[in-house]
Amino acid sequence: MEPQPTAVSPPIHLRIADDLRMQIERGDLAPGASLPTLADICERYSCSMNSARSAITLLKAQGLITAGRGRAPVVRIPPGKVVRSSERHQAEKDLARRPASERAGIGEAETNLNMSIVDQVFDSTYDTITAGSQLAEVFGIATSDLLLRRRYISKDTRTDRLLSFSTSYMPVSLVSSNPDLMDETKEPWPGGTQHQLSTVGVEIMCMVDQVTGRMPTTVEAQQWGLPDGVPLLLCRRISLDANNRTVEVSDAEYPADRTELRFITPLKPWRKKASTKS
Amino acid sequence: MEPQPTAVSPPIHLRIADDLRMQIERGDLAPGASLPTLADICERYSCSMNSARSAITLLKAQGLITAGRGRAPVVRIPPGKVVRSSERHQAEKDLARRPASERAGIGEAETNLNMSIVDQVFDSTYDTITAGSQLAEVFGIATSDLLLRRRYISKDTRTDRLLSFSTSYMPVSLVSSNPDLMDETKEPWPGGTQHQLSTVGVEIMCMVDQVTGRMPTTVEAQQWGLPDGVPLLLCRRISLDANNRTVEVSDAEYPADRTELRFITPLKPWRKKASTKS
DNA sequence: GAGTGGTCTAGACCACTGT
DNA sequence: CAGTGGTCTAGACCACTCC
Numbered sequence: 378m379e380p381q382p383t384a385v386s387p388p389i390h391l392r393i394a395d396d397l398r399m400q401i402e403r404g405d406l407a408p409g410a411s412l413p414t415l416a417d418i419c420e421r422y423s424c425s426m427n428s429a430r431s432a433i434t435l436l437k438a439q440g441l442i443t444a445g446r447g448r449a450p451v452v453r454i455p456p457g458k459v460v461r462s463s464e465r466h467q468a469e470k471d472l473a474r475r476p477a478s479e480r481a482g483i484g485e486a487e488t489n490l491n492m493s494i495v496d497q498v499f500d501s502t503y504d505t506i507t508a509g510s511q512l513a514e515v516f517g518i519a520t521s522d523l524l525l526r527r528r529y530i531s532k533d534t535r536t537d538r539l540l541s542f543s544t545s546y547m548p549v550s551l552v553s554s555n556p557d558l559m560d561e562t563k564e565p566w567p568g569g570t571q572h573q574l575s576t577v578g579v580e581i582m583c584m585v586d587q588v589t590g591r592m593p594t595t596v597e598a599q600q601w602g603l604p605d606g607v608p609l610l611l612c613r614r615i616s617l618d619a620n621n622r623t624v625e626v627s628d629a630e631y632p633a634d635r636t637e638l639r640f641i642t643p644l645k646p647w648r649k650k651a652s653t654k655s
Numbered sequence: 656m657e658p659q660p661t662a663v664s665p666p667i668h669l670r671i672a673d674d675l676r677m678q679i680e681r682g683d684l685a686p687g688a689s690l691p692t693l694a695d696i697c698e699r700y701s702c703s704m705n706s707a708r709s710a711i712t713l714l715k716a717q718g719l720i721t722a723g724r725g726r727a728p729v730v731r732i733p734p735g736k737v738v739r740s741s742e743r744h745q746a747e748k749d750l751a752r753r754p755a756s757e758r759a760g761i762g763e764a765e766t767n768l769n770m771s772i773v774d775q776v777f778d779s780t781y782d783t784i785t786a787g788s789q790l791a792e793v794f795g796i797a798t799s800d801l802l803l804r805r806r807y808i809s810k811d812t813r814t815d816r817l818l819s820f821s822t823s824y825m826p827v828s829l830v831s832s833n834p835d836l837m838d839e840t841k842e843p844w845p846g847g848t849q850h851q852l853s854t855v856g857v858e859i860m861c862m863v864d865q866v867t868g869r870m871p872t873t874v875e876a877q878q879w880g881l882p883d884g885v886p887l888l889l890c891r892r893i894s895l896d897a898n899n900r901t902v903e904v905s906d907a908e909y910p911a912d913r914t915e916l917r918f919i920t921p922l923k924p925w926r927k928k929a930s931t932k933s
Numbered sequence: 934g935a936g937t938g939g940t941c942t943a944g945a946c947c948a949c950t951g952t
Numbered sequence: 953c954a955g956t957g958g959t960c961t962a963g964a965c966c967a968c969t970c971c
Binding site: 391394395398434435438439440441458463466467470473474580581582583584585586587588589590591592593594595606607608610619633634636637638639640641642643644645646647648 | 669672673676712713716717718736741744745748751752858859860861862863864865866867868869870871872873884885886888897911912914915916917918919920921922923924925926
Binding site for chain 4: 388389390424425426427428431445446447448
């Protein structure tokens with residue numbers, strides 16, 4: 378009759394997962410340590426194999442553990458994070474006005490350091506598409522207007538995993554005066570996109586980064602070599618010129634477990650004294 | 656003998672999940688539409704219920720569908736995203752020098768608009784902790800030095816779900832000269848943290864936002880009212896004064912499915928002509 | 934080869950949703 | 953009340969790791 382407010386005990390697999398999670402958070406199970414085997418679990422909690430398995434599946438989906446055939450599940454060791462700082466925007470802009478000798482060797486902004494160059498393969502693909510409703514709105518152009526789409530991929534040749542992935546859009550009308558900008562064989566371009574745009578008289582004055590996240594699909598997780606339970610960070614970067622016209626849009630994705638996006642916001646100083654008499 | 660390179664077909668539940676995912680991405684299954692029932696699936700793919708169920712579980716974990724007892728699973732409708740812009744930093748700074756009458760009513764920066772105030776309850780809790788190794792490094796202080804920790808929570812009183820959650824740290828040595836700053840009953844403080852710091856002679860000149868993401872734990876998902884497969888965005892904001900001293904650190908989390916973090920980076924102009932004769 | 938987790942099946946009961 | 957998905961069991965086979 379009377380509903381028991383909170384008396385119902387949660388399902389067994391949730392209680393197991395919660396128990397293990399608390400052990401991990403308390404440090405009883407340090408990163409890298411092995412969790413109890415499924416057999417251990419179903420004995421200790423007197424449940425079936427499949428319930429123990431559900432608990433493990435949940436912890437995997439939460440990114441707390443890594444499991445694989447033949448090995449007991451292991452508390453995940455968080456990988457170090459690669460910092461991607463917005464200071465790069467200004468650095469790339471400054472570089473665009475330097476002589477070609479300085480720009481040489483510094484190609485795309487997305488190059489991965491921290492790893493020998495020989496193991497990386499970089500690939501860029503150019504094509505031309507119609508804007509479509511979503512991008513047309515961002516650029517303030519017609520949906521049928523043409524955009525140059527440039528897709529950049531770099532991979533680790535040993536593991537065949539993605540290292541970086543981004544797509545850039547620019548109006549064809551903006552770049553067509555310099556045919557080199559539409560030629561993918563000119564990649565990697567010394568000095569990056571900001572120098573490319575400088576050749577058609579465009580100076581970028583402001584960048585807007587829009588960051589969100591979601592879970593990867595099965596194929597994305599495979600391409601990046603992501604363990605279970607690791608989200609993707611999505612970053613759309615919009616470049617504006619002095620007239621607040623959108624000149625480039627760039628969509629990039631990053632594995633959240635090994636990426637930190639860093640944004641620097643300088644603040645304008647207060648006037649000397651707020652109480653200065655006018 | 657010879658290993659068949661890619662001939663092995665993937666497990667049945669992955670093939671089902673992939674098939675359904677493609678139907679969703681192609682638009683054959685529009686957002687809001689019902690997926691086939693488990694019975695349908697295990698007939699169509701001639702598999703057992705549990706395999707069909709695994710496929711559904713995977714799609715849930717990827718955030719593509721929503722499922723619940725008694726209802727066929729449904730293609731998730733992406734909620735609109737609330738934009739949190741770094742322009743707020745400057746706006747809050749400007750506000751700090753305005754008279755109290757203007758500052759009044761504008762409390763914490765994390766207030767949620769777009770919903771009637773009566774349904775929100777705001778709670779702030781202050782306490783004092785020792786810095787510990789991680790925060791000590793950020794502040795450049797000793798691990799045993801004291802920090803004022805302020806925790807802010809706002810909830811929807813109807814659903815009892817979290818609307819915002821953040822934690823702020825400031826060195827006690829910095830704020831102790833104004834006892835009001837350590838008194839939680841003074842919240843919400845008109846004008847926010849930047850005005851609070853101005854009362855002890857601190858002007859924030861730069862903010863650094865560090866963004867990453869991870870999956871929520873079971874309790875976090877419950878507190879936020881998150882459906883399966885939705886990551887949390889984590890943002891640590893570090894405030895620096897004119898001497899590049901860290902004066903405040905703020906950790907906030909946001910549900911990735913309904914949040915877009917936006918960062919504006921103004922770029923310094925090129926000098927008039929690179930070819931100007933010196 | 935022993936032990937592990939991953940896949941898969943068949944079948945049961947329950948909580949919840951629709952009508 | 954019929955049908956749905958969520959939970960749970962018991963048992964089987966396989967791929968993989970470690971010894």
